[in-house]
Amino acid sequence: MRGKLLRSCSVLSFAALWSVPFSPIRAQEERVLTSSFGQEFNSYRWVWQAFLAQPLGRSCRFSFRQNLSSSLLALGQGGDRWKDDQTLAAELAWPVSGSILLHGGGRALRFWDRQSGLPNDFSRQELFVGTELVRRGVGRARFEAGPAREVRYAREEWGSHWEVVSEVPGFDIGGYAQEGTLTWGGSKVGGRTNLDQHLVYMVGREFLAGSADTIRVGWDRYRHDQYVNAELERERLRGSSLRLENRLQYALPLGAQAILATRYISEAVEVEQLVGGRSARSRARKEGGLANSLFLRRRGGRSKEELELAYQTQEARYLVPQAESHVPFSRSVALVAPDNRWSLLTLASRLALTPSRRDSLTLALRVSKLQYDTPDTNNFDDHDELRVDVNSVWKRRLNPFSILEVRGGAGLYHLVYIFGERSADNQWSRVFRLSPTVELRPSRAVRFRQRFEVMANYVDYDFEEPLQATRSFVFRRFLAEDSLRVDLSASLRLQVALGWQAEENGRLYWQKFEERPLVGRVERRVRIGLRRSFGSRSMLEAGFAYYEREESRFELRGNGYERVPSGRYIARGPILSFQFWGRGATGIRANLHRQRVSSRLSSPYSTNFITLIARWGW
Structure with missing residues (x-):
């Protein structure tokens, strides 16, 4: 029965490929089919993919895209457990004028799970119609809307969906290059409302050769209503974020360059449990962080120097009722961690030298200090951590046929808890590594490579x-x-x-x-x-x-x-x-590995590792 189902899915997907083609993005004709199979121990996976872009007449375009992934977990007497994940998308686009494009089509998503033992089955289908306005040198605006259908926990619901996308790829105002993207979309299905809003704006200018300033702003806001169990209890997840980034780049004398970067981020997440359409309980988290870094680099005739100084800090506050501070009610967002603040100071340097034509040497040093604090007097996780890493690479060409490379490194890490209740977990960690490599090439037809490595890690607790x-x-x-x-x-x-x-x-x-x-x-x-x-x-x-x-x-x-x-x-x-790869996108690849396994804990057995990928394009 299961084999018939898989064959039916494959036949249906290929039949749909021929009946519903499309692509509003690619005007040229393109057809690609991909099929793959993989086996590892008792896990099997099949993947079928199809894509078709086909122009119709002089202006209309069709496209179709399908992806079906099916996996099997063979448990012997425990039975076979399957999981399928399939997506379909088809679209027809036709121009009304030189700058207006009408489009319509449908999408489908299906997830079928018999591996986890949880009621995760889900399917969604939607139809859409819309229009797209394209102005060369100005940007693109796209709108679509249509009906939607979802099935989860054996419950069928109908509703609608919509999306608006506006893109300005690049324009110049007063010598400042700018670009932006705005997306607003959502759906309302069965009384549940989902909203997503995204905004990205970037402006930059190059003042002199090697000197420039760039500012990037990102803003997101979302609301997702979802069922959490078969009793159709719902939870609402809301969130928003603001990101500001600034990057200054200056050209300095003697071939040096300085880069100053600043990043600010603010996020808020709230999860609510809904009973009868009203909020029964909720909890939230608010985070804010700031990062600054100064990066200097210089490239000389036989050397390259880099120096970086960075400081980053972030604070998180949890708005949770005291009686529920350690009891998460949401499966997707726990929000039970205590209020905390951490900061990280980092100093890093790198020196690359080429003292001769046969030698090269690279030295790198990184020192960082982390501070983690919580205002809760009942929480004893406050700690400081010091990390020091030193690495080096020396390479020498001994003769035209051989190269010697020696890599070495050492790391020192010290973790200290502030309160005596956890002082027993204070520790030192020391890591040492040495790895020489010799490569011989006596001729173009022969290459021999030999590598050794010695590594030691010592972790010492204070108590x-x-x-x-x-x-x-x-x-x-x-x-x-x-x-x-x-x-x-x-x-x-x-x-x-x-x-x-x-x-x-x-x-x-x-x-x-x-x-x-x-x-x-x-x-x-x-x-x-x-x-x-x-x-x-x-x-x-x-x-x-x-x-x-x-x-x-x-x-x-x-x-x-x-x-x-x-x-x-x-x-x-x-x-x-x-x-084997033919012309275009046609090809086949197969990897087969059969193992005979012997172990003291079990009787000898055989296992296969198989990967098969076939791709047809015409």
């Missing part, structure tokens, strides 16, 4: 109770990777990739700089592939992949800790890839 679970810990990792690519001929390539990784977790005693090892992991990866190209449009690759992971724990025996194996996982299998 540790011996009888509690591990808090202070250390994580260490060593990684070795090799890759080899050999072009055996102009159309045949051999690729080999090897990887070995060892990890270890343990309890940390920072004062003594000692560790009590707890668990360890070792991973091995091998991938071998042979790739054959057939011209520039097709490719076939076959290979084999092997992955092994060994897990162990450390037990105290005698005077030391002994590694005891605790688990082993092996996955291996063939890989096959094929790709």
